[in-house]
Amino acid sequence: MANKRFDVTHVPGAATIAIVTFLALYIPVLILVVNAFNGSDTAGRWEGLSLRWFAAALDNAAFRSAAVNSVIVALAAALLSTCLATAVALAVTRGRQIKGQGSIVIIVNQPLLVPEIVFGIALMVVLAQVKQVTGYQGLGYLIAAHTTFCIPFAFLPIRARLAGMDLTLETASMDLYAGRFYTFRRVTLPLLLPGILTGFMLAFVISLDNVVVSSLVKSPGQETLPTYLMGELRRNLTSEIYAISALLLFASISIVAASWVITRTKQ
Amino acid sequence: MLDIRSLSKKFGSGDSAFQALKSIDITIEEGEFFTLLGPSGCGKTTLLRLIAGFEQPSGGQLVLDGKDIATIPPNHRPVNTVFQSYALFPHMTVAQNVAFGLEARGTNPAEIAPRVDEILEIVQMAHLRDRKSSQMSGGQQQRVALARALAPRPRILLLDEPLSALDLKLRKQMQFELKRLQRELGLTFIFVTHDQDEALTMSDRIAVMDGGTLQQVADPRTLYDHPANRFVAEFIGEANFLSGTVAGGKLSLSGQAPVPLPHGADASGPVTVMIRPEQVVVGSAGGNAVTLDGQIEALVFSGTDTHVTLRLENGDTLSLRAPNNSHATTTFAEGEPLRVALPVDALRLLPEDIANAA
Numbered sequence: 001m002a003n004k005r006f007d008v009t010h011v012p013g014a015a016t017i018a019i020v021t022f023l024a025l026y027i028p029v030l031i032l033v034v035n036a037f038n039g040s041d042t043a044g045r046w047e048g049l050s051l052r053w054f055a056a057a058l059d060n061a062a063f064r065s066a067a068v069n070s071v072i073v074a075l076a077a078a079l080l081s082t083c084l085a086t087a088v089a090l091a092v093t094r095g096r097q098i099k100g101q102g103s104i105v106i107i108v109n110q111p112l113l114v115p116e117i118v119f120g121i122a123l124m125v126v127l128a129q130v131k132q133v134t135g136y137q138g139l140g141y142l143i144a145a146h147t148t149f150c151i152p153f154a155f156l157p158i159r160a161r162l163a164g165m166d167l168t169l170e171t172a173s174m175d176l177y178a179g180r181f182y183t184f185r186r187v188t189l190p191l192l193l194p195g196i197l198t199g200f201m202l203a204f205v206i207s208l209d210n211v212v213v214s215s216l217v218k219s220p221g222q223e224t225l226p227t228y229l230m231g232e233l234r235r236n237l238t239s240e241i242y243a244i245s246a247l248l249l250f251a252s253i254s255i256v257a258a259s260w261v262i263t264r265t266k267q
Numbered sequence: 268m269l270d271i272r273s274l275s276k277k278f279g280s281g282d283s284a285f286q287a288l289k290s291i292d293i294t295i296e297e298g299e300f301f302t303l304l305g306p307s308g309c310g311k312t313t314l315l316r317l318i319a320g321f322e323q324p325s326g327g328q329l330v331l332d333g334k335d336i337a338t339i340p341p342n343h344r345p346v347n348t349v350f351q352s353y354a355l356f357p358h359m360t361v362a363q364n365v366a367f368g369l370e371a372r373g374t375n376p377a378e379i380a381p382r383v384d385e386i387l388e389i390v391q392m393a394h395l396r397d398r399k400s401s402q403m404s405g406g407q408q409q410r411v412a413l414a415r416a417l418a419p420r421p422r423i424l425l426l427d428e429p430l431s432a433l434d435l436k437l438r439k440q441m442q443f444e445l446k447r448l449q450r451e452l453g454l455t456f457i458f459v460t461h462d463q464d465e466a467l468t469m470s471d472r473i474a475v476m477d478g479g480t481l482q483q484v485a486d487p488r489t490l491y492d493h494p495a496n497r498f499v500a501e502f503i504g505e506a507n508f509l510s511g512t513v514a515g516g517k518l519s520l521s522g523q524a525p526v527p528l529p530h531g532a533d534a535s536g537p538v539t540v541m542i543r544p545e546q547v548v549v550g551s552a553g554g555n556a557v558t559l560d561g562q563i564e565a566l567v568f569s570g571t572d573t574h575v576t577l578r579l580e581n582g583d584t585l586s587l588r589a590p591n592n593s594h595a596t597t598t599f600a601e602g603e604p605l606r607v608a609l610p611v612d613a614l615r616l617l618p619e620d621i622a623n624a625a
Contacts, residue, residue: 168350171354172348172354173367174321175319176371176416177371178342182371186371191358
């Protein structure tokens with residue numbers, strides 16, 4: 001004890017707790033991924049490595065259509081929510097001080113506060129009426145619903161980036177004969193881009209993963225990847241479900257990793 | 268060239284209002300190195316921001332080449348700024364930074380590249396034209412900021428404490444280079460600083476500001492030799508203040524025999540008298556002088572001269588600088604008596620300063 005070097009940052013037991021937490025989080029996911037590579041006909045009995053269930057999943061038209069729907073909805077929702085979030089973030093941190101800026105931030109973050117199931121039921125009730133009146137049954141409802149709850153996730157990194165940006169840069173731009181739009185295009189937007197990209201990726205992943213709102217808002221016969229998986233689970237737990245889950249996991253990890261790489265190189 | 272007429276600026280309103288500038292009048296000449304000097308909060312930066320157009324004045328006019336520009340937005344004023352933080356665009360290279368003002372202004376693209384090369388050559392940064400600003404030292408960023416502001420050929424260059432982030436050696440070198448550049452280009456510079464040395468060495472004229480008002484506008488020598496008031500005397504250089512009385516055209520100081528008033532001075536009643544430490548003579552002086560006796564309280568050797576703090580018989584202190592060019596200063600010792608003389612023509616009679624008296 002006497003010769004142990006003193007370290008302010010050392011907290012006894014923290015490393016152990018971190019390792020246990022880490023294992024608790026990742027072991028179940030690891031088991032799932034391993035099962036996706038099971039060559040056996042029945043899930044749960046191990047019969048060697050195989051990619052057959054991935055092949056089966058990719059062959060499955062219902063899966064493919066759900067996957068396409070998920071990607072379309074996630075892309076559209078991420079794009080829309082990022083644009084809206086950028087506009088709100090600019091309004092809150094730039095230009096004239098608007099009265100009640102704090103409440104704007106709270107309103108934007110509303111989907112984080114309202115329980116998802118409540119939000120989903122509310123949307124379901126309203127959209128059921130809209131569907132009846134308009135007769136439109138397409139992906140638009142899912143896109144709109146996903147856009148709303150994706151906004152806070154897109155908003156957070158953009159606002160953080162804006163808050164850390166030196167306002168003098170925009171002043172300097174104006175001083176150098178640039179108008180407001182030119183300043184936005186040449187100075188603000190390029191500096192904001194890493195935040196916008198992170199926001200977009202985050203929104204995309206959040207949308208891709210959503211079950212509750214999707215299952216309440218989707219029109220009959222429409223499936224996204226998570227709602228398709230939920231439906232399949234109710235019937236039978238097959239190795240194909242493991243394979244699809246693993247695919248979804250890989251997609252999420254790739255996107256988050258890509259966003260990390262992009263923001264790192266942009267700094 | 269630039270006429271600042273009763274310019275004022277108030278921030279906020281009602282009880283929380285703050286009057287940053289109170290009716291400023293200055294005329295700045297073409298090709299002048301003009302400095303705004305004062306302690307922080309004196310309004311010098313506010314005045315610069317008004318000239319740049321980042322703030323709108325609450326009253327008054329800014330007449331540039333016969334045209335009132337007070338309400339014109341910054342991007343339509345032929346005035347560029349070198350910012351204290353440099354504010355270089357971090358996502359652009361040196362050359363892109365310098366080209367920005369020309370591009371934003373819609374300069375013919377064929378003329379931009381040669382102008383960027385020319386101006387980078389002038390500030391000796393041509394070899395780093397493809398660097399990003401994050402990969403440069405403070406001194407290099409400073410040069411790029413200067414090049415960026417000069418590239419669009421402004422009528423006036425505004426400099427907001429541009430040297431304050433540099434270390435002492437680099438600052439001295441940049442002071443010299445800025446002054447050389449200003450002379451060569453024949454451009455009007457308006458320079459903001461709180462550093463009186465910087466102001467004295469670089470400026471053609473200096474406006475000393477305090478509390479949102481002008482204290483004195485003059486060339487460096489006049490400011491130093493004939494400060495308009497106690498604030499200016501204290502802010503520029505070191506100063507001793509003694510109280511005296513003027514009666515019948517004669518000045519009595521600290522109970523000493525009356526002496527004639529300094530040349531050109533005119534006052535009566537109680538006065539504040541100022542003398543610079545280097546004007547105080549050790550021993551007796553010829554001609555008209557006030558002789559004072561005291562005890563040496565502190566001695567500081569500083570190479571070329573010795574700083575002496577003298578406790579006078581009436582309890583006041585007087586500081587003086589005795590040159591080390593003779594052996595006289597080697598005999599000084601703390602606690603020993605010393606006789607000094609204040610030549611009358613080195614004395615300055617200052618008006619009683621209401622702000623400082625309170």
